Amino acid sequence: DTAVSQTPKYLVTQMGNDKSIKCEQNLGHDTMYWYKQDSKKFLKIMFSYNNKELIINETVPNRFSPKSPDKAHLNLHINSLELGDSAVYFCASSQDLAGNTDTQYFGPGTRLTVL
C-alpha cells in the first residue's frame, strides 16, 4: 500500500500556465509538507500543514498556494508557471510537527518541467 502518493508523477507544461499537484497520505499523520528539489539536488521545504493549518511558510512566491481540504490531503497549486519552477516537488508527512523526533515519509515526487 502506498503511504504517501502524489499525482501526477510527471508534468510538462508551458510558461504562464496554472497547474496543480495532489498529495494524499494514508498513514493517519497530522502533518504534511511540500518540498522543492532543484537541479542541484537541494531539497528545500516550502510549506508545512498541521491538521489543515499552515505552520511553516518559507519564502515562496505567492504564485504557490497550498490547499489542505483535510489532514490526509495537501495539494499544491501553482499559478503563472515560470522556467525556474522546473524541479521535483516532494510531498511528505509525519505523525506530528517536525520539531520532534518523528520520521518524515516522502511521496515519490512530481517532476515538473516548464517549457
Next chain:
Amino acid sequence: RKEVEQDPGPFNVPEGATVAFNCTYSNSASQSFFWYRQDCRKEPKLLMSVYSSGNEDGRFTAQLNRASQYISLLIRDSKLSDSATYLCVVNFSGGYQKVTFGTGTKLQVIP
C-alpha cells in the same frame, strides 16, 4: 555560513571499506537530527535518527556533537547497495518550526 552544510562528494570507496560523512549546522538551538538516504530519481527515506548518546544500526553509526555542532554517519563494510546520496536533516522547534535539509553527500561504492 549555511544553516546545514555537507561535503557534496562524491566519495568513491571500494566494497568493504569504512566511510564517514560529517554534517555541520549553524543553529545551536537545533533539537533533532536525522540521516536520510536518497537514491537517484527517488524520494528521500529515513536512514536513522541521531541521538545525543550516539546510535548504531547494523553497519551504520550516527553521532551528534553538540559542542562542535555537527553530526556524523559512519558506514562500515560498504556494500554496492549503499551507493546513494546521504542527506542530513536538522529540526528546530522553538516558537516556530524549521526543517532544514543538507545538500547531501554522494557515495559511490565501487566493486
